[in-house]
Amino acid sequence: MKLRGVIMLALSLTSLGGCSSRSFYENAAVSKAHVTDRTRASEILMGLPAPVQAVPVVVYDFQDQTGQFKNNEKYTEYSSAVTRGGYSILIKSLLDTGNGDWFTVAERGALKNLLQERQIVKVTRGEYPGVNNQKLPSLPPMLYGGTMIEGGIISYDSNVQTGGMGAVYLGIGGSVQYRRDLVTVYLRAVSVETGRVLLAVNSSKTIYSVAVDGNFLRYLTVAHLLQSEAGFTLNEPVQLAVRQAIETGVYSLVMEGALKNLWAFKDKTAGDKAVAEYLDRRDGNGKAENMLDSENQTHKKKKKKGKKTDEALSEKQTNSAL
Numbered sequence: 001m002k003l004r005g006v007i008m009l010a011l012s013l014t015s016l017g018g019c020s021s022r023s024f025y026e027n028a029a030v031s032k033a034h035v036t037d038r039t040r041a042s043e044i045l046m047g048l049p050a051p052v053q054a055v056p057v058v059v060y061d062f063q064d065q066t067g068q069f070k071n072n073e074k075y076t077e078y079s080s081a082v083t084r085g086g087y088s089i090l091i092k093s094l095l096d097t098g099n100g101d102w103f104t105v106a107e108r109g110a111l112k113n114l115l116q117e118r119q120i121v122k123v124t125r126g127e128y129p130g131v132n133n134q135k136l137p138s139l140p141p142m143l144y145g146g147t148m149i150e151g152g153i154i155s156y157d158s159n160v161q162t163g164g165m166g167a168v169y170l171g172i173g174g175s176v177q178y179r180r181d182l183v184t185v186y187l188r189a190v191s192v193e194t195g196r197v198l199l200a201v202n203s204s205k206t207i208y209s210v211a212v213d214g215n216f217l218r219y220l221t222v223a224h225l226l227q228s229e230a231g232f233t234l235n236e237p238v239q240l241a242v243r244q245a246i247e248t249g250v251y252s253l254v255m256e257g258a259l260k261n262l263w264a265f266k267d268k269t270a271g272d273k274a275v276a277e278y279l280d281r282r283d284g285n286g287k288a289e290n291m292l293d294s295e296n297q298t299h300k301k302k303k304k305k306g307k308k309t310d311e312a313l314s315e316k317q318t319n320s321a322l
Contacts, residue, residue, distance in 0.1 A: 039243065039244050039247070041243075041247035041248050041251065042096065042244075042247055044251055045093065045096055045097050045247050045250060045251050046097070046098070046099050047098075048097060048098040048102065048251070048254060049098065049265045049266065049267050049270035049271050049274055050098055050101040050265070050266045050267070051098065051101060051102055051263055051264065051265060051266060052264050052266050054103060054104045055102060055103050055104070055146070055147060056104045056106065056144070056145040056146050056147065057094060057103050057105055057145045057146075057147045057148070057149050057189075058105070058106045058108045058144070058145035058147075058148050058192075059087065059090055059091060059094070059105070059108060059109065059148070059149045059150075060108045060109065060111075060148070060150075061087055061152075062086040062087040062089075062149075062151060062152055062153075063084070063086065063152045064082050064083070064084050064152065064153045065152040065153060065154050066082060066153060066154065066155055066156045081238070082153050082156050082183060082238055082242055083238065083239045086152065086153055086185075086242065087109050089242065089243050089246050090149070090246050090250070091105060091109070093243075093246050093247045094250060096247075097250060097251075097254060098254075102254060104143070104145075105145075106143040106145050114142075118142075121139060122138070125137070125138070125139075144192075145192060146192055146193065147189050147191060147198070148190045148191075149187065149189060149190075149253075150187075150188050150190055151186045151187040151188055151249070152185075152186065153183065153184070153245075154184055154202075155183070156181065156182070156183050156184075157181060157182040157184075158181050159179055159180075160180050160181060160206070161178075161179070161180040162177075162179045162180070163177070163178055164176050164177035164211075166213075168215075171216065171217035172215075172216055172217075173214070173215055174212070174214040174215070175212075175213050176210065176211070176212050176213075177210070177211045178208070178209065178210045178211075179209045180206050180208055181206070181209075182204055182205070182206055182207070183204065183205055183207060183238070183242055183245055184202060184203070185202065185204070185242070185245040185246055185249045186200070186201070186202045187200070187201050187202070187246075187249040187250065187252075187253050188200040188201070189253060189257065189262075198257070198260075199253055199256050199257055199260070199262070201252040201253050201256055202249065202252075203245050203246075203248040203252060204245060205241040205242070205244050205245040205248070206241070207236050207238055207241045208236050209233070209236065210233070210234050211231065211232070211233040211234075212231055212232055212233075213231035214229070214231060215227070215228065215230075216228040251278075252278075252282075255274070255275060255278040258271065258274075259275065
């Protein structure tokens, strides 16, 4: 009987080993490749009203400045805690803003490759004629930006909040544990012409993980013990959290710039509504209209004060000339 059981087990293992990897991965638990889903931050960013004119910007780099490795209490792990692809995420966020109406983005991350390719085109067009031996046209000038976007992922805090609960009764029990991490992103807009930092904003996103365990323990007889355990863990993807933090940072950059009159919305009514919604998110519900009125009054006072200063200076210069 024992020999028969061993033979059956061996045959089962052989049949499992003969299964193709394709059949192994084709099941309900494994999803197919798909286009990345839109987040709430993506929808808000893409839904912004169009500007009066697109803002030309450049981004040279957007690095992971945390220098932090993945949190692991069991052994040393040298994988970074957050993605190093922040540059690509930021570029995508800028291009998505207002459905592509807000920013004209010039490539700078692969500037060396771009310049090398342009040099190849320039040499080729100079040495080889076109159709009917006509001279090929020169390359047009490269696009440059008036504003440079700088910043990075500046912190990743593990175990900002941890907790859980559990209970066991008559050998039947379960437990729930959770953990929250926090990733923070900073962005700033710099004037290329003067080097002045026009805006600086920051945004944060929590990363939530939860583990649920259940167990069953019962003596069937004096010498026979039955024990069973089950559980699952859900971890929010860090890359998705970083993406949402960067998208929120770009959203804040646009809205803070609008509040400081660095740029404006093409549709003033839609723009005022977007600003009011932003102030609600930034300062809390019920404060948007008051904050918007305060911002407008401050801007009017500054504009009026600047006008008076210019008039006084003009009068002083006129009297001096006389």
